[in-house]
Amino acid sequence: MEYYGYAGRILKVDLSTGSIKTEKLDMDMAKKFLGGQGVNTRLIFDLLKPKIDPLSPENVIIFGAGALCGTPAPAATKFSATTKFPESGIIGTAVGCGGFGPMLKWAGYDHIIVTGVSEKPVYLSIMDDNVELQDASDLWGKDILEATEALYKKYGNDSSVLCIGPAGEKLVRMSLALIDGIGHIGRGGLAAVMGSKKLKAMVVRGTKGIKIADVERFWKIFEFIVGRAFTDRNRLRWIKYGLHGVSEAWFEGGVVPVKNRRESPPAEEAIKTYGLKAFDEVLESYPWAGPSCITSDKLVMKVKKGEFEGLQTLASTTNNPVIFFGLPFNLSFNQGVKCHDIFNRYGIDEINGSYIIEVLIELYEKGLVTEEQLKMKPKPDFETVVKAAEMIIKREGLWDVVADGLLALIRKIPEASKYVIHNKGMAFPFDARVCLGVEVFDMLTNPRGAQSFALVRTPSLAIPNIPIEMVKVLAATYQIPMGARRRIFKDGEWSTARFTPYVENNNTAFNCLGLCYRFFIGRLYNPVIASSMYSAITGIPLSPEEFLTAGERVWNLQKALNVREGFDRKDDAIPERWITEPLKFGEKELRLQNYTRTLTISTREEAEKLLDDYYDERGWDIKTGVPTKEKLTKLGLPEAANLITELGYS
Ligand code: SF4
Known part of the structure; x- marks a missing residue:
């Protein structure tokens, strides 16, 4: 079978036995879950036993390159790692930028399933079809940059490395790994899971490339995206400073609280x-x-x-x-x-x-x-x-x-x-008292906890005072259905809680394709462009609606898995300190309010109302915050619907 976009194979590595096998990517699964985070989540649904200790040999790590990784699609760089995270006990997906996803595809694999535990420190080397577990005793104890350099020296600077440091080796739960010494992946303890398996690193070099189904259509979309990027007057400033370029605006908005917030x-x-x-x-x-x-x-x-x-x-x-x-x-x-x-x-x-x-x-x-x-x-x-x-x-x-x-x-x-102040054990990079934007709200409802998952576009809704007309433009960009827009925009106000699910669905679908959604990249794509790009590359038809539904499907599946682990509405609660204590900013005392600052949220009851709106917009059970059987069935997730029923939800 000829594969376009996908490499078509999954690598299975059992660290306990040292066995390395490949199996074919199930294309029905790929069509339904797209790739990256989506396929990872579907695979782990079957592979991970309930309520296991995340640092035990029973935990599984599934790595996945996005469906568009390995092609020249702009910013198709994102590599996903799905596991049970030890800091929180959550099953979730972490995503990072770097060469690993594209290189893995070029080596001929879309995903890697890692199981078991090695007796001694090892690293995994993937050189096209030559895949081996190598002795890592020389690397164990080295910091991430030293170990990454050592692997580049051995395998060449054109390889890509995903590596853990001493924190992961010592099973520090608030640890993460780095891709190519720079791209963070796995807040919440991916590195500790790798450390518990004695897996210090993975290095990959691929030479096979990836086939594109409709090259002419691909280049047309490519040129359109590049044209948009090159006419962006802030592009060079972004390249020069990165996210630091917005720091002054953040300082002016009081977005960076200190002294324990x-x-x-x-x-x-x-x-x-x-x-x-x-x-x-x-x-x-x-x-x-x-x-x-x-x-x-x-x-x-x-x-x-x-x-x-x-x-x-x-x-x-x-x-x-x-x-x-x-x-x-x-x-x-x-x-x-x-x-x-x-x-x-x-x-x-x-x-x-x-x-x-x-x-x-x-x-x-x-x-x-x-x-x-x-x-x-x-x-x-x-x-x-x-x-x-x-x-x-x-x-x-x-x-x-x-x-x-x-x-x-x-x-x-x-x-x-x-x-x-935390959600599911994770600290918030943003504070809702400064601005109850989508970025903050998503950190409550995100199954992974306080994780800046929603940050996608400029203007960012993490910053106060974005005019409502601009928020309406964003709603159109996210292809939010008209019925939902009527619920979101009412009486000159807009509801962060009801807006958030659509951003989450969109960004999850981006993760499945391996597309970056940081500020200046996220604005280059939208569901129409992303789905067209997917179709051009893979030859598989995908409408913008199907693209967004795939994101929603993956989000719901991830949620159902975490319900199995015992997470529900109580874990999404707004931190008490946000409700009861103001944040001092100069002469001002910032209190928790709606985005437009016309309504103060000063009681638990008022705060809970926001979650009611979110679950209602998602079509979930408001009382428990759990996806309903009906919703899961509608999304084509009978396995998750059965799971929810077995757990006693309806
Ligand atoms: S903008 Fe995105 S794809 Fe580009 S370097 Fe940054 S994280 Fe990577």
Whole structure:
């Protein structure tokens, strides 16, 4: 059979026995779930036993390249990893940018299923049809960048590497892996799952390429997308600064709260220390793009003067040094870059890792943790952050608990639950009191917890004061049906809760195709363009409606799996502190309000109403927050409908 777009094969690796097999990709499954996250989720539905320990040999990791990866489709770079995440116990999919997905396709595989546990450290090398488990004892203990470099040296710079660091090896649950030393993948402990299996890394080089069904149609769509990109007046600024290019707007909006989310720092000071001028003064930078990305946003950063002069690091989300280190811990720009480099090398999730240090500082101030337990007096300074990262890796004393994340900390110190702002154990990069946009709301309803999954377009709905006319344009772009738009837009207001499911469906479908949806890429595609591109490449007809339904199908299947694990409406709840405590921003006290700030949400009852609207829009049971049997059946998911019924839902 001739495959277009797809490589047509799945690689099955059993680490316990060392067996490596290939099997054909089920094309009926591929048509229904598209690829990447979709096929991963369907595969894990059958393979993962209920309620297993995520760090036991029974856990499974399914890696998947998006359906368009390996073709020149702009920004078809996304590689997915689906597993049971140990920080939260959630079954979900993490997605990262880099060369791994495209290279895997070129080697002849769409997905890799990893099961079992190896006796000794290994890495998986995939060189076209030559696939082997290799001894990784020389790599074990190396940080991510060192190990990645060592593999490039052995297999060539044209290979791609997915690797874990010491955090993953030590089973730190708030850990992640990096693709090519830059693309984050797997907040919530993908690296710990790999570490538990003694799988240090995977390296791939493929030479086979991918066939395109309708080349002429493909190039027409390609030229259209590239034309849109090249007429974007902000494109070069985006390539130069990446996400740091929006930092000043974020400071002005108070979007980056500090002190365990108790206040947002004054914008003027933040812009002076961390704005674009400061960036230019401190750093030399070079763009880094995923394969086929035409508006890249990653950077190689080099400190050109002052402390840590000469330090070179890679940054996927280029404002991480400022957002997660500089601002919250009063660091210089240079120190923020250094902390980012340390966390990346260890493979500690910067969002949860930096947030838990903020939490510990507050718990220490309140006398809930002691200097003796922490082996330091935690303060918002450079020494605290660096020492905390080291202690997390060493897992000594209370840090053994901290390494396992926010939920583990709450289990150890129940009173901490009053002070921790999280969803399903994951810290929020955005704060709903600044702006109840889609980006924040999705972090409540996302089965993976607080994960910035919805960030897709400019203007971003994470920022306050986007005019309603613009939100209506976005609704049209997302192809939200007219009936739904009537529910979303009422009386001059719009409902974040009802808008969110459509963004989630859209972005899930993007993940299935392996398409990036970061700001300046997400705006180049829409369901019409993405589905046409899929059809041109694979030769399989796909309408925009079918594209969005596939996203909805995958979202529902993922939700059903997590219902099986015990997650339901209670896990989507808005954090108490957002409801009861204002966020200080200069003279203002920001309270939880609707997006247009015409309605304050000050009681649990009012907050729960938002979830009612979301479940209603999804067609789920409002009382439990669980997909109904009827909905799952309508989406062509009889297996999930049966599961829900067996669990006692209807
Ligand atoms: S915009 Fe960034 S994340 Fe997206 S494909 Fe390009 S380099 Fe990768």
